[in-house]
Amino acid sequence: MHPFQLTKQLIKFALTHVILFTLAFSLTIIPSTFARQPQTNSVDNFHTQTTKAPTTTPQQLVSQGEALYQAGRFGEAVTVLQQAVSIYQREGDRLAQAAASTNLSLAFEQLGSWKEASKAINTSLNLLGWDNTNQKLNVNNPKSELLEVLAQTLEIQSGLQLSQGQADVSLKTSQQAEEIWKRLGKQYNTRVTRSRINSAQALLVSGFYRRSLDILNTVSQQLQTQPDSLEKVTALRSLGNTQQQLGDLEQSKENLQQSLEIAQRLQLPQEISLTEFSLGNTARANGNIKDAITHYENAALVASNPLTKVQAQINQLSLLVENKNTRDVKLSDAASQLISTIQSQLATLPTNQPGIYARINFARTISKISDKRNIAEILAGSVQQAKNIGDERAQSYALGSLAEVYEQNNQSQEAQKLTQQALFIAQKIDASDIAYRWEWQLGRLLKAQGNIEGAIAAYDTAVASLQSLRTDLVAVNREVQFNFRDSVEPIYRQSVELLLQQKGQGKPDLDKVRKRIEALQLAELDNFFREACLSNQFVVLDKVVDHDNPNTAIFYPIILDNQLEVILKLPNQPLIRKTSVVSSQEVEQVITQMRETIVEPDASKKFQVVSQQLYDWLIKPVEGELKNSRVNTLVFIPDGSLRNIPVSALYDGKEFLVQKYAIAISPGLQLFTPKPLAQAKLNALAGGLSQPPKNEKFAPLPNVKVELKLIQQSGISTTILLDKNFKSTTLGKTINAQPFKVVHLATHGQFSSKAKDTFILAADGRINVSQLDSLLKSREQKRTEPIELLVLSACETAAGDNRAALGLAGVAIRAGARSTLASLWQIGDDSTALFISEFYHQLTTGKTTAEALREAQLKLLSDSQYTRPLNWAPYVLVGNWF
Numbered sequence: 001m002h003p004f005q006l007t008k009q010l011i012k013f014a015l016t017h018v019i020l021f022t023l024a025f026s027l028t029i030i031p032s033t034f035a036r037q038p039q040t041n042s043v044d045n046f047h048t049q050t051t052k053a054p055t056t057t058p059q060q061l062v063s064q065g066e067a068l069y070q071a072g073r074f075g076e077a078v079t080v081l082q083q084a085v086s087i088y089q090r091e092g093d094r095l096a097q098a099a100a101s102t103n104l105s106l107a108f109e110q111l112g113s114w115k116e117a118s119k120a121i122n123t124s125l126n127l128l129g130w131d132n133t134n135q136k137l138n139v140n141n142p143k144s145e146l147l148e149v150l151a152q153t154l155e156i157q158s159g160l161q162l163s164q165g166q167a168d169v170s171l172k173t174s175q176q177a178e179e180i181w182k183r184l185g186k187q188y189n190t191r192v193t194r195s196r197i198n199s200a201q202a203l204l205v206s207g208f209y210r211r212s213l214d215i216l217n218t219v220s221q222q223l224q225t226q227p228d229s230l231e232k233v234t235a236l237r238s239l240g241n242t243q244q245q246l247g248d249l250e251q252s253k254e255n256l257q258q259s260l261e262i263a264q265r266l267q268l269p270q271e272i273s274l275t276e277f278s279l280g281n282t283a284r285a286n287g288n289i290k291d292a293i294t295h296y297e298n299a300a301l302v303a304s305n306p307l308t309k310v311q312a313q314i315n316q317l318s319l320l321v322e323n324k325n326t327r328d329v330k331l332s333d334a335a336s337q338l339i340s341t342i343q344s345q346l347a348t349l350p351t352n353q354p355g356i357y358a359r360i361n362f363a364r365t366i367s368k369i370s371d372k373r374n375i376a377e378i379l380a381g382s383v384q385q386a387k388n389i390g391d392e393r394a395q396s397y398a399l400g401s402l403a404e405v406y407e408q409n410n411q412s413q414e415a416q417k418l419t420q421q422a423l424f425i426a427q428k429i430d431a432s433d434i435a436y437r438w439e440w441q442l443g444r445l446l447k448a449q450g451n452i453e454g455a456i457a458a459y460d461t462a463v464a465s466l467q468s469l470r471t472d473l474v475a476v477n478r479e480v481q482f483n484f485r486d487s488v489e490p491i492y493r494q495s496v497e498l499l500l501q502q503k504g505q506g507k508p509d510l511d512k513v514r515k516r517i518e519a520l521q522l523a524e525l526d527n528f529f530r531e532a533c534l535s536n537q538f539v540v541l542d543k544v545v546d547h548d549n550p551n552t553a554i555f556y557p558i559i560l561d562n563q564l565e566v567i568l569k570l571p572n573q574p575l576i577r578k579t580s581v582v583s584s585q586e587v588e589q590v591i592t593q594m595r596e597t598i599v600e601p602d603a604s605k606k607f608q609v610v611s612q613q614l615y616d617w618l619i620k621p622v623e624g625e626l627k628n629s630r631v632n633t634l635v636f637i638p639d640g641s642l643r644n645i646p647v648s649a650l651y652d653g654k655e656f657l658v659q660k661y662a663i664a665i666s667p668g669l670q671l672f673t674p675k676p677l678a679q680a681k682l683n684a685l686a687g688g689l690s691q692p693p694k695n696e697k698f699a700p701l702p703n704v705k706v707e708l709k710l711i712q713q714s715g716i717s718t719t720i721l722l723d724k725n726f727k728s729t730t731l732g733k734t735i736n737a738q739p740f741k742v743v744h745l746a747t748h749g750q751f752s753s754k755a756k757d758t759f760i761l762a763a764d765g766r767i768n769v770s771q772l773d774s775l776l777k778s779r780e781q782k783r784t785e786p787i788e789l790l791v792l793s794a795c796e797t798a799a800g801d802n803r804a805a806l807g808l809a810g811v812a813i814r815a816g817a818r819s820t821l822a823s824l825w826q827i828g829d830d831s832t833a834l835f836i837s838e839f840y841h842q843l844t845t846g847k848t849t850a851e852a853l854r855e856a857q858l859k860l861l862s863d864s865q866y867t868r869p870l871n872w873a874p875y876v877l878v879g880n881w882f
Helices: 008-014 058-070 074-091 094-111 114-128 144-163 167-184 186-206 209-223 230-245 249-266 269-285 289-302 306-322 329-348 353-365 372-389 392-408 412-428 432-448 452-468 478-487 489-499 510-529 541-548 584-597 604-618 620-629 640-644 704-713 728-735 769-782 806-815 829-844 849-861
Strands: 552-559 564-569 576-580 633-636 662-665 683-688 717-722 742-751 759-762 765-768 789-797 819-823 875-879
Touching: 058 074, 058 094, 074 094, 094 114, 094 144, 114 144, 144 167, 144 186, 167 186, 186 209, 186 230, 209 230, 230 249, 230 269, 249 269, 269 289, 269 306, 289 306, 306 329, 306 353, 329 353, 353 372, 353 392, 372 392, 392 412, 392 432, 412 432, 432 452, 432 489, 452 489, 452 510, 478 489, 489 510, 510 552, 510 564, 510 806, 541 552, 541 564, 552 584, 552 640, 564 604, 564 620, 576 620, 584 604, 584 640, 604 620, 640 806, 662 849, 683 704, 683 728, 704 717, 704 742, 704 829, 717 728, 728 765, 728 769, 742 806, 759 769, 765 769, 769 806, 789 806, 789 829, 806 819, 806 875, 819 849, 829 849, 849 875
Parallel strands: 552 633, 633 662, 662 875, 683 717, 683 742, 742 789, 789 819
Antiparallel strands: 552 564, 564 576, 742 759, 759 765, 819 875
């Protein structure tokens, strides 16, 4: 059966990265209310003539227009306000005419009549004496009434600019308004607050989350002691939205809930709706689907604005679609009903940026479950609307989304034309956060056509765009925060698959392949921390292996859809590539089984089977090369879920890998040049917590005191912080007191794929990875030498999180230590004490860190009580292996 053909007419008609399901649509600049009409007819000689008052006064017309505006009857509001403007013009009341024109602009904006809205706002500013070019007021000794109208007009202009995607200009305009409110005196402090919130909103849309957060934190603190107000509602919502984007979901929920309660007390239905919408986004980001749907339903129910209602319904629909179970008829019915409800409202949406994005998001949400012709018509209409209002960002996104529909329908020629149009616009406006998506899409289309070299070039450009966005990616590209694995990771992996298909001399370029995988790991860590976490110049490990440590081999395993690749770097030899033809699903299944069975006391045979399977894929293909090279240390740069397993426990049928080699893990991103540990000068700061805080559900660690004593007994000069003395504040002070080479923390901890859930326990509560970073960074400001070794001896990976070990990599990177030794799961106190004793003993005898780890593991392995990998395998060394 032939696929339907989308008509050429649609393509002809069609001739930001939009933000899916985030706060963009709920960003309401506060002055969406009318500018206050002046109470006087004569200000600064503006009143030049008078006429007989009409039956309906202009003041009454403005009030009538405001009522129509608030009811969403924007066309009728325009008609009434135009009458008011005409009357004021005839009367010569320029100040009142300016205020009415400002309000007319608001009504035009809601209709998507951008030219008319801009014309009205510029008319108002001209009447007020504002010089738009030089951004100054050309009126001598202006009275407060004029300044008040001017400030309100600038606020409304700021909102108009933001709605048109001009965030940078909007920011400057709101700052001008703020200065005028300040000039008017303390009685206008609430308006100063409004302007600051508007500035924060503009910064947020521009991607400057940290700057926005600073402003909103200050505003919120100032508002805490003030009575309930619209400003307070909006400030708290804006703060909660920003915190959600930065990953602080608990604080986001708390501030949004407070915003909602105030809005409910003040009986502000539109504000209640917007805050419910934001609460839905935060619940969604937190994985709480049921609560998210409830909040979206509430937002739609109380919305006085049709656009807000549709946005909430689209988000609710997207959740139903994402979590749809085909056997769940009720869920399917709910989604079908919502689709019909939303579709019937599309024609009523305003032709403004949020309205266009709502249409595009609806089309994308139903792209896999609805008629493609219908979807294409919605998107083609969105392209035309974006052109009409001059929003090139929305136009690019609509074009690219339409191209994706053609791609799904196997109409590659039409899809390529539209993709190139979308890409041209994105590059023209320097929107890398949109461009990378169309570069990726172009790469997919070229690959489907068999143009491998063209596809590689497109993917290379997409990766370059992503890397240029490093500091802004998780801020500017809000969808990435929800869908990193869908929107970013595939670009790197598909790119690698293409590179490995290249033929000819010097192809495939294995060095380029491994660098691309390292770039993916860096992107994963950026996403983990919600910021570009590494800006250092990294050490090239090849040089270390070839010159400084020629007994080391480096493994780069790469999990692709249909193959498992291993790239091996041996000392002073070219890169070696080995391929196992196996699906990524099978690899992931074996990794999961190994991780599950290694901790089950009665599953040793099952463990050996899956462990040997991984050995056969990763190690067996290069056994001969390893043996001939006479290396004694293997450094793995693990990909994906391979981080979750201890490589030392790979089994060849007779022996474990640790019985042949010392083993270390590297993120592939060395912050410091690896160098031998200076054993003669070793000193340690050893902290421990035998009894967790009462509010934590962790078991006691009675042998912690013994563990810390064993470090002392190994001959290492040791400063101990035990139990009540092991607090975050004390740790911070002590770590700055002297240049400790080793920091050993014997306390419960957890590694997670989420930074907020990665922490260690202290007597005064959890120290999460960001706080640990701050503690250790304060040391770096006073000490030139980094910590040589950070040991976390009682940690574990979060249950049910198949990427939890990303948290370990995050800690290792953020700690700034040359090496980090940590456990992937908790084991008995007794075996931990024996392991720690042997590890430090070996360090003092001159062994490298990796060798000391191996010897300590072999010590447990040789003890009849601890032979199972459960006891000796959880310890992994990340970073410097010397």
